[in-house]
Amino acid sequence: MVENEKRAGRLLDRILPAYEPDGEVHGMPGLRIRQRNERGIEVHIMGRRTSAWLTGIPSPVWTRCEQTALEQVADIGWHALWGGPREWSDAELVFEQRWNTGEWARHVQAGAWCSSGLLRRLGIFHTITSADAVTGYKGLGINGYEGVGPVRWCIDVIHRRGVPYRKERLVAALTDPEFGLPVAAARHLDAIYPPGRNESCIRLDDDDRSGLIELRFQTFNYPSLHLGSCEPEYRVIAEGVERRIARVLSAGQ
Structure with a gap:
């Protein structure tokens, strides 16, 4: 639960995945928005059963924060991934295999x-x-x-x-x-x-x-x-x- 629109915007900026061409994936790889309703936004990692609800502010405010995030990603030439595809993108898979597997990941x-x-x-x-x-x-x-x-x-x-x-x-x-x-x-x-x-x-x-x-x-x-x-x-x-x-x-x- 977040307190206001400013915090909601910061949260979405941190977790929503976007791909920097010839660079890296920012946010949480594999995260997608499952649904949006009056309660808020439900997010989950593709392939996993668990999910989390982002709540605390009215639904139109969440929509506005997400739209702002989309515009910011487009302005810097990145590709937003949280709306699709329904599976992990190639960029997310490469990033995950490079940084989130191996000895450090096991640790x-x-x-x-x-x-x-x-x-x-x-x-x-x-x-x-x-x-x-x-x-x-x-x-x-x-x-x-x-x-x-x-x-x-x-x-x-x-x-x-x-x-x-x-x-x-x-x-x-x-x-x-x-x-x-x-x-x-x-x-x-x-x-x-x-x-x-x-x-x-x-x-x-x-x-x-x-x-x-x-x-x-x-x-x-x-x-x-x-x-x-x-x-x-x-x-x-x-x-x-x-x-x-x-x-x-x-x-x-």
Whole structure:
């Protein structure tokens, strides 16, 4: 679910596949729009059974965002692929075989359980932490593992000044034996990255060393976290964040 037209446009720009002649495929290879209705847009990867719905804004706005994406692709001389063909195009197949297969692909697939598990537990970051924002990305490998090591997911948990981190509760939820992920504190890394040197960074990995979660707690006092300085289109989001943090903090008292 997206909040506004601007975010919807950015999302479609990132995921809709387009071919740069004599170049590469941008976006997600094999992704197609399955249907459009009043709910939003349903997208899926050709040949796979799963799909995802893009929702949150009226259908005409999604249509406008898609049309803008088509115009941008045409302006730079690329070919839009998300409307067809109904199978993977030759350009997508070549790109997939070149970049998304082989040893690196097997490495990423071995750690896919970690990112998938984190996505299914996004609610934890909303109901347990008192963070204003949470962002994440796939990081490079780090010392302390053989070979390329596990797939490393860096999660930045960002708080305003004066708000407690609640690190222990977040770690307890992620490592819960019934509802959490099969990870534990990566104590084997303590000799390389002593906990006392960076108390705001917690690393969790699994027994097979295929996935690594790096929780990085940060404090910022920048204006965008204050309601008074928010642009009108983001005020509703900011007010929602304020209410959520208040609920989390009151529940922990």
